[in-house]
Amino acid sequence: MTNALSKLLDTKDAILTDGATGTNLFNMGLQSGDAPELWNVDAPDKIRALYKGSVDAGSDLFLTNTFGGTAARLKLHDAQNRVGELNRIGAELGREIADKAGRPVVVAGSVGPTGEIMEPVGSLSHSEAVEMFHEQAEALKAGGVDVLWVETISAPEEFRAAAEAFALADMPWCGTMSFDTAGRTMMGVTSADLALLVETLPNPPIAFGANCGTGASDILRTVLGFAAQGTERPLISKGNAGIPKYVDGHIHYDGTPELMGRYATMARDSGATIIGGCCGTMPDHLRKMREALDTTSRGERPTLDQITEALGPFSSASDGTEGDAGPERRTRRRRRA
Numbered sequence: 001m002t003n004a005l006s007k008l009l010d011t012k013d014a015i016l017t018d019g020a021t022g023t024n025l026f027n028m029g030l031q032s033g034d035a036p037e038l039w040n041v042d043a044p045d046k047i048r049a050l051y052k053g054s055v056d057a058g059s060d061l062f063l064t065n066t067f068g069g070t071a072a073r074l075k076l077h078d079a080q081n082r083v084g085e086l087n088r089i090g091a092e093l094g095r096e097i098a099d100k101a102g103r104p105v106v107v108a109g110s111v112g113p114t115g116e117i118m119e120p121v122g123s124l125s126h127s128e129a130v131e132m133f134h135e136q137a138e139a140l141k142a143g144g145v146d147v148l149w150v151e152t153i154s155a156p157e158e159f160r161a162a163a164e165a166f167a168l169a170d171m172p173w174c175g176t177m178s179f180d181t182a183g184r185t186m187m188g189v190t191s192a193d194l195a196l197l198v199e200t201l202p203n204p205p206i207a208f209g210a211n212c213g214t215g216a217s218d219i220l221r222t223v224l225g226f227a228a229q230g231t232e233r234p235l236i237s238k239g240n241a242g243i244p245k246y247v248d249g250h251i252h253y254d255g256t257p258e259l260m261g262r263y264a265t266m267a268r269d270s271g272a273t274i275i276g277g278c279c280g281t282m283p284d285h286l287r288k289m290r291e292a293l294d295t296t297s298r299g300e301r302p303t304l305d306q307i308t309e310a311l312g313p314f315s316s317a318s319d320g321t322e323g324d325a326g327p328e329r330r331t332r333r334r335r336r337a
């Protein structure tokens with residue numbers, strides 16, 4: 001493996017990713033309901049500023065502004081014929097900023113869910129999903145991303161379709177799911193399920209993990225769940241900056257930079273190697289995370305009590321694996337004992 005991410009993983013104890021894309025763009029004037037991907041063409045300086053904000057705060061890797069770049073998502077904005085253009089330019093702007101950083105910075109091509117429900121529950125077929133992800137993947141590759149990065153996925157079928165598309169594009173990749181429903185994804189996937197799923201893929205990801213979800217404590221519990229499966233793959237933790245709350249008519253995330261610094265070191269202690277933020281995570285948070293990771297070394301795995309003491313309560317009593325009678329339950333019990 002000679003891709004830029006694997007090289008960085010060989011030399012670093014932990015990799016800091018970027019933070020929020022949406023929250024940052026809303027602060028730059030994006031209106032809710034707008035397609036952020038259109039700004040790759042219409043407001044490229046704002047996208048450069050988004051990327052540069054992460055790099056200047058110390059991120060080793062950032063995601064491109066292409067989360068909603070599949071034809072299915074762009075169709076909501078009547079831009080389904082611009083998949084190639086919007087993704088390629090989003091990637092090219094990223095390449096430009098990363099190459100000017102003066103140190104290795106990885107450009108990861110963000111691929112979000114299609115927004116459609118896949119068969120057998122919904123109507124989107126496997127081959128249609130693969131085709132859409134493949135179209136986006138080729139455009140990101142043409143724009144010069146180092147790796148592809150599928151995120152915020154709920155359904156195992158969609159994760160598999162993305163993986164297959166990335167094989168067609170012959171690109172290394174990472175993948176994360178969002179465990180936002182009492183420790184599981186909206187479609188019921190547990191941390192243990194995802195750790196097992198990635199090993200069944202013919203082209204497994206370089207790294208896998210969790211993003212978004214419900215706050216810093218929950219995502220660390222999920223990371224401990226991945227680690228309990230004994231995976232040797234690097235784990236990703238890209239958690240929100242606290243919990244979203246409505247303040248004066250807009251969404252505010254309550255996690256302070258200090259809390260996110262603490263979260264970053266605890267994510268590393270929990271077993272994550274690729275650590276960053278998701279919604280609500282701004283450059284100020286990233287700077288504290290960078291500082292916290294650089295001034296401490298990897299410690300003991302935290303207990304669940306240590307996590308809640310440092311970062312606040314979990315959103316649910318369990319991480320969703322407790323009801324299963326599978327081996328993951330025994331592993332988790334051993335780990336906690």
Ligand SMILES: [Zn+2]
Pocket residue numbers: 211212213240278279
């Ligand atoms: Zn998020």
